[in-house]
Amino acid sequence: MRTYGQYCSIARALDVVGDRWTLLMVRELLLQGPCRFTDLKKGLPGIAANLLSARLRELEAAGLITREDAPPPVATALYALSEDGLALEPVLKALGLWGLRLMTTERPDDTFRAQWLAYAPAWFATDADPGAGPAVIQVVASDEPAVIELRDGGIHTRLGRATDPDLVLDGPPRAVLGLLTGVVGLEAAVGLGLSAHGRHDLLTRLRPVAQDGTRARGG
Amino acid sequence: MRTYGQYCSIARALDVVGDRWTLLMVRELLLQGPCRFTDLKKGLPGIAANLLSARLRELEAAGLITREDAPPPVATALYALSEDGLALEPVLKALGLWGLRLMTTERPDDTFRAQWLAYAPAWFATDADPGAGPAVIQVVASDEPAVIELRDGGIHTRLGRATDPDLVLDGPPRAVLGLLTGVVGLEAAVGLGLSAHGRHDLLTRLRPVAQDGTRARGG
DNA sequence: CCGGATCCCCAGGGATACTG
DNA sequence: CAGTATCCCTGGGGATCCGG
Numbered sequence: 001m002r003t004y005g006q007y008c009s010i011a012r013a014l015d016v017v018g019d020r021w022t023l024l025m026v027r028e029l030l031l032q033g034p035c036r037f038t039d040l041k042k043g044l045p046g047i048a049a050n051l052l053s054a055r056l057r058e059l060e061a062a063g064l065i066t067r068e069d070a071p072p073p074v075a076t077a078l079y080a081l082s083e084d085g086l087a088l089e090p091v092l093k094a095l096g097l098w099g100l101r102l103m104t105t106e107r108p109d110d111t112f113r114a115q116w117l118a119y120a121p122a123w124f125a126t127d128a129d130p131g132a133g134p135a136v137i138q139v140v141a142s143d144e145p146a147v148i149e150l151r152d153g154g155i156h157t158r159l160g161r162a163t164d165p166d167l168v169l170d171g172p173p174r175a176v177l178g179l180l181t182g183v184v185g186l187e188a189a190v191g192l193g194l195s196a197h198g199r200h201d202l203l204t205r206l207r208p209v210a211q212d213g214t215r216a217r218g219g
Numbered sequence: 220m221r222t223y224g225q226y227c228s229i230a231r232a233l234d235v236v237g238d239r240w241t242l243l244m245v246r247e248l249l250l251q252g253p254c255r256f257t258d259l260k261k262g263l264p265g266i267a268a269n270l271l272s273a274r275l276r277e278l279e280a281a282g283l284i285t286r287e288d289a290p291p292p293v294a295t296a297l298y299a300l301s302e303d304g305l306a307l308e309p310v311l312k313a314l315g316l317w318g319l320r321l322m323t324t325e326r327p328d329d330t331f332r333a334q335w336l337a338y339a340p341a342w343f344a345t346d347a348d349p350g351a352g353p354a355v356i357q358v359v360a361s362d363e364p365a366v367i368e369l370r371d372g373g374i375h376t377r378l379g380r381a382t383d384p385d386l387v388l389d390g391p392p393r394a395v396l397g398l399l400t401g402v403v404g405l406e407a408a409v410g411l412g413l414s415a416h417g418r419h420d421l422l423t424r425l426r427p428v429a430q431d432g433t434r435a436r437g438g
Numbered sequence: 439c440c441g442g443a444t445c446c447c448c449a450g451g452g453a454t455a456c457t458g
Numbered sequence: 459c460a461g462t463a464t465c466c467c468t469g470g471g472g473a474t475c476c477g478g
Contacts, residue, residue: 450467457460
């Protein structure tokens with residue numbers, strides 16, 4: 001383990017999670033829960049198998065993840081975050097919030113997974129009208145479906161399809177994400193290729209969290 | 220610039236700040252304010268000059284830092300954080316808070332700078348008795364002096380020496396930091412080599428922020 | 439098909455020396 | 459003081475191969 005050799009909590013944190021791919025591995029385990037080797041590899045397009053294997057051992061030795069030889073239907077190893085690993089969520093939240101400012105530039109070759117979109121409304125928005133009844137938004141970006149549920153004053157997301165959504169958003173990731181995080185309005189999102197069917201008013205319930213340098217949409 | 224090639228705000232953030240030394244450069248600029256090349260190099264023991272030079276250019280191109288050819292008394296270039304760079308403070312706070320759990324293990328060869336200690340009480344503690352009068356704590360760790368000021372309900376720190384401190388803490392960084400962040404009590408800190416002169420009661424005003432997996436000291 | 443291990447190659451980064 | 463230039467080495471990308 002290469003170290004900065006500094007008695008500073010930031011440097012020591014980076015000694016453990018500062019290597020390439022490490023924080024993205026934590027991201028996948030946070031978003032997907034316990035994962036098989038192949039699940040992780042699918043969620044980390046571009047990673048070399050040997051690197052993933054070595055990193056898993058390092059992170060297990062560092063106490064960030066646990067490896068269990070899983071129950072019969074799966075019959076393979078499952079990797080999960082330990083308590084210390086779960087405690088990295090605020091780091092990923094802060095990084096992801098800061099990184100939103102970089103999401104407007106187009107990079108056509110970027111890969112995309114639904115779980116990368118799903119965390120945005122749960123982490124970076126609040127329900128502006130928590131007293132209103134529960135509602136369900138179906139999101140489809142690049143054929144990857146996800147569901148946003150507003151209930152109990154909170155915002156929850158999961159992968160997959162809803163049975164009877166109140167609002168359906170379909171379009172390229174840039175349009176969907178921009179709309180959900182408030183960096184673009186509905187008309188601009190439509191201009192980016194978004195289609196919205198159902199209760200458009202639900203969009204006003206998604207109030208972006210304050211962020212420096214980004215104009216928040218009014219609720 | 221090596222990229223992960225993922226349309227995910229965390230991945231895009233790491234595209235910009237995920238390289239080695241980058242976040243520590245931001246740390247120095249956050250803690251020290253505008254810096255000359257040499258100031259940065261001193262605050263980043265172990266960095267190669269060519270790497271620092273190249274990284275400064277990259278970060279300037281990315282819009283994280285600005286470079287000014289400074290006024291006459293200095294007559295050299297000054298590097299400072301831009302608005303986007305300052306917005307990384309929550310990321311460093313989250314990393315530093317998580318990394319506190321790694322600060323109890325001893326690594327004798329680690330280097331140390333006072334500014335790495337100074338951010339801890341300001342970021343990771345609150346004043347448990349904001350109504351009480353202002354107070355000044357002089358901290359000396361490994362001959363590096365810093366000042367902690369409690370006033371207006373907040374905690375502020377700066378490098379250097381105070382004229383008439385209410386409490387003086389002197390000892391190795393592990394003892395001082397452990398005491399200030401609440402991971403060790405006063406007696407344990409004394410056992411680690413700390414000496415405390417003055418109003419010991421001021422220590423109870425430093426209430427550590429909640430953190431998973433770390434026992435907080437009662438206030 | 440899953441879960442890796444092995445090998446080769448290249449770029450990012452470390453150490454040192456040198457220059458305006 | 460503020461970098462630049464050079465050399466070298468290791469970490470990581472890519473492909474292939476192997477055991478269960």
